[in-house]
Amino acid sequence: MSLLELRDVAVSYRIPAGEVPAVRGVSLSLAPGEALGLAGESGSGKSTLAMALLRLLPRDAEVTGEILLDGEDVLAMKWGRLRAVRWASASMVFQGAQHALNPVRRIEDQIAEPMLVHGLATPAEAKRRVAELLEQVGLPAWRARGYSHELSGGQRQRVMIAMALACSPRLIIADEPTTALDVMIQAQVLQLMRSLIAEHEVSLIMISHDLSVLASMCDRLAIMYAGRIVESGPAHEVFAGASHPYSRALAAAFPTVGDPASRLAPQGLGGDPPDPLHLPTGCSFHPRCPVAGPDCASAEVELWPANPSGSHTAACVNVRSEVAP
Amino acid sequence: MTLLEARDLHVGFASHGRRARAVDGVNLAVGEGEIVALVGESGCGKTTLARTLLGLERPTSGSVLYGGAPLAYSSRALKAYRREVQLVLQDPMGSLNPRHTVYEAVAEGPRIHRLTGERELVAEALSRAGLRPPERFLDSFPHQLSGGQRQRVVIAGALALNPRLLIADEPVASLDASVRGEILALLLRLRADLGLSALVVTHDLGLAWNIADRVAVMYLGRIVETGPVEQVLTAPSHPYTQALLSVLPESPAPVILAGEPPDATRVPGGCRFHPRCQVLAGGAAAEAGVDSACRSQALTVLPASPEAHTACHYAAR
Numbered sequence: 001m002s003l004l005e006l007r008d009v010a011v012s013y014r015i016p017a018g019e020v021p022a023v024r025g026v027s028l029s030l031a032p033g034e035a036l037g038l039a040g041e042s043g044s045g046k047s048t049l050a051m052a053l054l055r056l057l058p059r060d061a062e063v064t065g066e067i068l069l070d071g072e073d074v075l076a077m078k079w080g081r082l083r084a085v086r087w088a089s090a091s092m093v094f095q096g097a098q099h100a101l102n103p104v105r106r107i108e109d110q111i112a113e114p115m116l117v118h119g120l121a122t123p124a125e126a127k128r129r130v131a132e133l134l135e136q137v138g139l140p141a142w143r144a145r146g147y148s149h150e151l152s153g154g155q156r157q158r159v160m161i162a163m164a165l166a167c168s169p170r171l172i173i174a175d176e177p178t179t180a181l182d183v184m185i186q187a188q189v190l191q192l193m194r195s196l197i198a199e200h201e202v203s204l205i206m207i208s209h210d211l212s213v214l215a216s217m218c219d220r221l222a223i224m225y226a227g228r229i230v231e232s233g234p235a236h237e238v239f240a241g242a243s244h245p246y247s248r249a250l251a252a253a254f255p256t257v258g259d260p261a262s263r264l265a266p267q268g269l270g271g272d273p274p275d276p277l278h279l280p281t282g283c284s285f286h287p288r289c290p291v292a293g294p295d296c297a298s299a300e301v302e303l304w305p306a307n308p309s310g311s312h313t314a315a316c317v318n319v320r321s322e323v324a325p
Numbered sequence: 326m327t328l329l330e331a332r333d334l335h336v337g338f339a340s341h342g343r344r345a346r347a348v349d350g351v352n353l354a355v356g357e358g359e360i361v362a363l364v365g366e367s368g369c370g371k372t373t374l375a376r377t378l379l380g381l382e383r384p385t386s387g388s389v390l391y392g393g394a395p396l397a398y399s400s401r402a403l404k405a406y407r408r409e410v411q412l413v414l415q416d417p418m419g420s421l422n423p424r425h426t427v428y429e430a431v432a433e434g435p436r437i438h439r440l441t442g443e444r445e446l447v448a449e450a451l452s453r454a455g456l457r458p459p460e461r462f463l464d465s466f467p468h469q470l471s472g473g474q475r476q477r478v479v480i481a482g483a484l485a486l487n488p489r490l491l492i493a494d495e496p497v498a499s500l501d502a503s504v505r506g507e508i509l510a511l512l513l514r515l516r517a518d519l520g521l522s523a524l525v526v527t528h529d530l531g532l533a534w535n536i537a538d539r540v541a542v543m544y545l546g547r548i549v550e551t552g553p554v555e556q557v558l559t560a561p562s563h564p565y566t567q568a569l570l571s572v573l574p575e576s577p578a579p580v581i582l583a584g585e586p587p588d589a590t591r592v593p594g595g596c597r598f599h600p601r602c603q604v605l606a607g608g609a610a611a612e613a614g615v616d617s618a619c620r621s622q623a624l625t626v627l628p629a630s631p632e633a634h635t636a637c638h639y640a641a642r
Contacts, residue, residue, distance in 0.1 A: 041501045042472065152585050153367075180498075182366040182528050187572035187581045209502045212574035253502035256575055257534045258559050264513065266535040268506025272471045 001071065002029040003170060003203050004053070004090075009065035011045070011052050020276045022048040024227035025065070032170065035197065035204040037214030037235060039250060040224035043273045046207050049224070050173050053205075054086050069171070087114040091164040093157075095176035101148040101156060107134075108144035111163050120167055133162040137192060154185035158192065165196060172197070175207045190217060211247075212254045215239035223247045226274050226284040229303065233312030243306040243314035245289050283317070291318065327393070328490055328522055329378060329410065330354045330629060334387035336370075336377050343590040347373040348384075349546030352629035355490065360516060360523045362533035362554070364569070365543035366586040374543070375492050375526045379412055408438055411483035415495035417475035421467040427451070427478050428463040434486045446485050453518070454481035455511055473504035480511065490522040491515075497532065509536050530569060534558055539631060542566045545587055545597045547626065552633025562633075562640040564604040595620040596638060610639045 011023040023045040030036050040046045051057045053067055055074060067074040069089060077085065091114075094100040102110055111133060112126040121129055131141050137158040148156055157177060164172050177193070178186040194217065197204050208214050214221055214235065221238040223231040223246065231244040242248045249269040255262035271288035274280055280287050286296035296317060303313040304320040336348040347370045355361045365371045376382045378389055380396055380403045389396040391406060411434075414420040421430055431447045440446060451459035454477040467475055476496065483491055493512070497505040513536055515521045525537060533540045533554055540558065541551040542565065550563035561567045571580040582601045587593070593600050599619045602610070610616040615638040624636040635641070 041503055154585065182586070183530070183569060183572055184366055184582055185585070187579060188583075191579075191581055210574075211502070216574040250502050253506050254574075255531045255535050257530050257570060257573060259534075262535060263555070264536065266506040266509035266513070268508070268510060269503035270507065272473070 002068075003032045003034075003070060004030040004205075005066075005068040006053075007066040007068070009049065009052065009063065009067060011048050011057065011061055011063050014060045014062065018277060019062075021227055021279075022061075022276060023052065026224075026227075026229055028222060028229065028232065030171070030203050030205065032203055033197075033201045034220065035206065035218040037211075037218035037221045038205060038207045038224060039209060039211050039214055039221060039247075041209060041273050043276070044224040045227040046224045047175055050092075050175050050205065050207055053173060054090060054092060055082060056092070084118065087169065088118050088120070088167040089169055090171040090173065091167065091169040093160045093164045093172060093174040093177045095179055100160060103148055105147075106144070107146055107148065107151075107159055111144075111159065111166055114163065114167050118167060129166065130162075133165055136165070136196065137162045138188075152185075153181055154189060157181065157185075157189050161189070161193065161196070165200070165202075168200065169202065171203045171205070173205045173207075176209075177206065178213065179208070179210075186213075193217070209250070210254055211239055211251045212256075223250065226279060227276065228284070228315065230285065230316070231306070231312075231314040232303065233306065233314075237307070237312050243312070243319050244285075244316045245291050246285050247314070249290075283315070293317070326357045327354045327629075328357050328359075328391070329524070330390040331374065331378060332388050332390060332629070333626060334374070334377060334389065335385045336373050336382055337385045340590050345589040346546050346592055347589050348377060349589075349592065350387075350626040351543075351546075351548055352626055353541055353548065353551075354629040354631075355522050355524050356631075357489075358516060358520045358522055359539065360512065360525065360537045362537035362540045363524060363526045363543060364528065364530060364533055364540055366528060368586045368589065369543045370546040370589065371526050371543050372494060375412075375494055375524065378524065379410060379492055380406055404438070408486045409488050410490045410492060411486060411488040413480055413483050413491055413493040413496055416499045417472065417479045418467065418499075420479055421475060423467055425466075426463065427456075427465050427467075427470075427481075430467075430478055431482045431485050434482060438486060440486075447481075450481040450485040451478075453484050453515065454478070455507075456481065471504070472500050473507055476500060476504070476508050477511070480508075484515070488521070490524070492524045492526070494526045495528070496525060498527070498529070506535075512536055530558060530573065542569070545592060546589055547597060547624075547636065549598065549627075549637070550633075550635045551627055553631070556633050562635045563598075563637045564602050564639070565598050568603060595622055596624055596636075598637075604639050613639055613642045615639050615642050 006028050009026045013020045038046045052063050108130045111130045115121040115126045139158050178189050218235045221235045222229045225246050231247045252267040282297045282299045283301045286292045299317050301315040303315050306312045306314040306319045331351050331353045334351045338345045363371050432443050435443050435446045448459040456462045456477050497508050537554050540554050541548045544565050550566045568580040568582050580603050596619045604610050605619050610619050618638040627634040
């Protein structure tokens, strides 16, 4: 059975000008121990979707569909049950750790808090567990008494990971966990996450706009555009052989050093993400698409199989015509 | 021809009662029409070096030369210098005033320098920066623009003075993947159309591969390896450059250096990279008989010439 299953999840924000659809019908499932990478531009809905999984969105956001965590619908949970699920079953590593940590509380108290709140440990046990967690994430134990401003960016991100692990959750959602970090520190943090996930058999949803990082961390990738998944499949297949033109543009944006094709030839994608209040007709990507045909402005697109087994799907009319019988 | 040059540049600061040697002996040259990438981790001194090249910091010793003449630090001389050498900052949301329109943001430079034909200068700069037609953007405020458009406004602000060199500090770090390539392509086009030189300060080796002719890798106040991009990034000879390249996502055998970038108030003796060096730790330096040199013998400052150079006892054996 899958650990997490999303059925037709939609999120819209109510603003004076109307309803802004941020996520428009996303279905996906995640097996225990599996790592899924969620990629897309700012405004594609990837962070909104991640926040919706634990109902962390503000009140003006309306979430519909089903979010089944271990078979139980998160959207139908009572407040007390939801509190129990947060941190203990699923936890979150936010982007920008300097803002996510409380500047006036000691590191050890912040890591211990979810354990104490959930009654999973006595204060003495929590203290031991904090020391153990700090060691696992590679921070010296004396840092426990310190404050977040005394730490470097990489160290703060390690504290965030220690917090996420504190209650031994089965799912970790990491939103841009290494953005804003230097390459070497990013490599350290990713290596740490990789080993912790393997050791603790945790499932991971990792969000980033850097496809190459996601491909190196995840089993599967899902690419979002204008609130929908436009391509999904085995990580390496999607990264190296994307079927959707948008995924291809994302993959090409970060060059492979040494690849003659990208030398003195940076590749971007023209245009801007669509305004969610005025989405283009047909395929939402068609105004920016380098290979759009005459039908794309009117065609209804859905995720069609992009490989024979159907483990790789893409929402592009070219895929339908290629693979369909 | 060399346009901008740092000659044996040192910049120090007082930091918690100690002396931080942020830039600790650097030779670097940017030629006319050349794009040079200055690469390194946070805290390596690359931003201090860039600020010193702009005349925003005074060197402790050594000098900055523009067009062969040492930089003068009178306010009149600096004002003239900054027409020629412009800074492009990262984070366009932070460097644009939210209450100024695009027109006001771009017109600021021409106004300070009392240039005539302000409206034409602004329109031309916007269209060179890829905001076309410029009339569509003149009255917009930063919050009405996308991240990529904001970065183009910042670049247009620099272009309005018709500079010869741009110094860009992480020009794409805060931008989306899809926009990144567009902005980098713009820098290449400006070079092709206007002969504009650029020094791009970044921690992103892919960016150097995408647009730079030469790359200089900085570690703890010094340039440890420099040369043509193809050579340095495909056949790096300094262990630090090798490690940086090895941790790129698709590389087969990552060498992950432990610890944080070291402290400029405590520069290690010998080779400044030796406490983190994988070649020394792995025993290869000892086999080659250079390990004692690594620990105790300082390396000379690399010259600013365009050929490849490496500050490493092991690579030089």
